Amino acid sequence: MIAIGLEGSANKLGVGIISHPGPGKPAQVLSNIRDTFNAPPGEGFLPKDTAKHHRSWFVRLVKQAMIEAKVSTRDIDCICYTKGPGMGAPLQSVAVGARMLSLLWEKELVGVNHCVGHIEMGREITGAHNPVVLYVSGGNTQVIAYAEQRYRIFGEALDIAVGNCLDRFARTLEISNDPAPGYNIEQLAKKGKVLLDLPYAVKGMDCSFSGILACIDILAADLKANPNWRDPITNEVITTADLCFSLQETVYAMLVEITERAMAHVGSSQVLIVGGVGSNERLQQMMGLMARDRGGSVFATDERFCIDNGIMIAHAGLVAYKTGFRTPLEESTCTQRFRTDEVFVNWRD
Known part of the structure; x- marks a missing residue:
């Protein structure tokens, strides 16, 4: 057919x-x-x-x-x-x-x-049998597991999706939307070295990203006003790449936490990452570290799917x-x- x-x-x-x-x-x-x-x-x-x-x-x-x-x-x-x-x-x-x-x-x-x-599509391409699904995109952030002929939502974003958070910060920095704002944030984050302290908003199985976005926007404005701004702890000069690095590390750590909690709850050793943000290499790496510690595995697809x-x-x-x-x-x-x-x-x- x-x-x-x-x-x-x-x-x-x-x-x-x-x-x-x-x-x-x-x-x-x-x-x-x-x-x-x-x-x-x-x-x-x-x-x-x-x-x-x-x-x-x-x-x-x-x-x-x-x-x-x-x-x-x-x-x-x-x-x-x-x-x-x-x-x-x-x-x-x-x-x-x-x-x-x-x-x-x-x-x-x-x-x-x-x-x-x-x-x-993720299940078909990867061959994942019955995984906990982390669905992350510009419009959605959900931790999902299958039960009794429904895809049950165990946790989700309470305000804006993680992809929307990254996209809006790309707008703050006025960087290109081509091929995707989140991808360009990812490339900048690879050059970052200083991890700044940002709000960490996990609430049970749910998470919140609007407060983190508001905080990182303020830091971006401070950096624009003072290009020689230094981290008070390390005394290193803060760059735009450091802001992207800090944002990614914080929001992805939140996603890993709620996904691990869902895995423990349903007794699954597999994680399937789907959605546009799922193609982010750093998110896949962090999720892989968590899954291996639990004796499990991570499944993900490339940008085609x-x-x-x-x-x-x-x-x-x-x-x-x-x-x-x-x-x-x-x-x-x-x-x-x-x-x-x-x-x-x-x-x-």
Whole structure:
């Protein structure tokens, strides 16, 4: 069976085509392309501008994906699209495009939860059996484990997502959004040496990032006003790289703590990291150290599957489609708020 997946919950428009050859055989990625809307340095991407980008590129990416996959409309079994969560206007643009294809090609629709798409694609690519999932992106931060045909949320961000925290600090520094603000923060952090004291806000299984962002923004303003500012303990000159290093180390330590707590609670030795922030090498390294101390292992994917993409929507949609799930045309809506644990996962025991 073959499905096309359409993703556009944020600033990335992704189109992917996947084939499920049959029981016991791995899924085959036939094509997986995307185009990113990047705002100027110091600015975030507005919903209306992002939606305009998605509308402009939708037909081109679908055509390109079909050519790359070497399939025709007759080969497609279903059209999968992101139902939510995400930004309203971009989601609507992709939902309209999905309905257009459904009517033109006379194919059934499957509305997919964006978070479940990340999880299912991560499980498929890595082979992780029943891991605790750390889902970290620009819009979501959740620690998840599967139980009784639901992906249960054990902990999450109480305010802003960790990816949003990093993106907003990139705006404070006015560094480039290309290829991604979080990636550019990561490259700067590799040059940092001084670990500054920042708020550490873990509250049980949940965490908070807005206070850390407010604090690091103040430090960035202080550094801008006094370029020769020195750390009072080490007397070393503080740099922008030190700020990025300190922010990363603090927020990732928080994520490792709540993930380890979830592992202890459910008795799992596996961690699967998904979402755009999951491609960060330092986060993977820190999580690996924790997991090895527990006799466990970490699973993660590269930017092709971590960062928002169409193939994860195609895969999650197709596994649901094979169990009989359909989204009628009149119900093919989208929503900015679609909880991970709202999805009935009837394709797992």
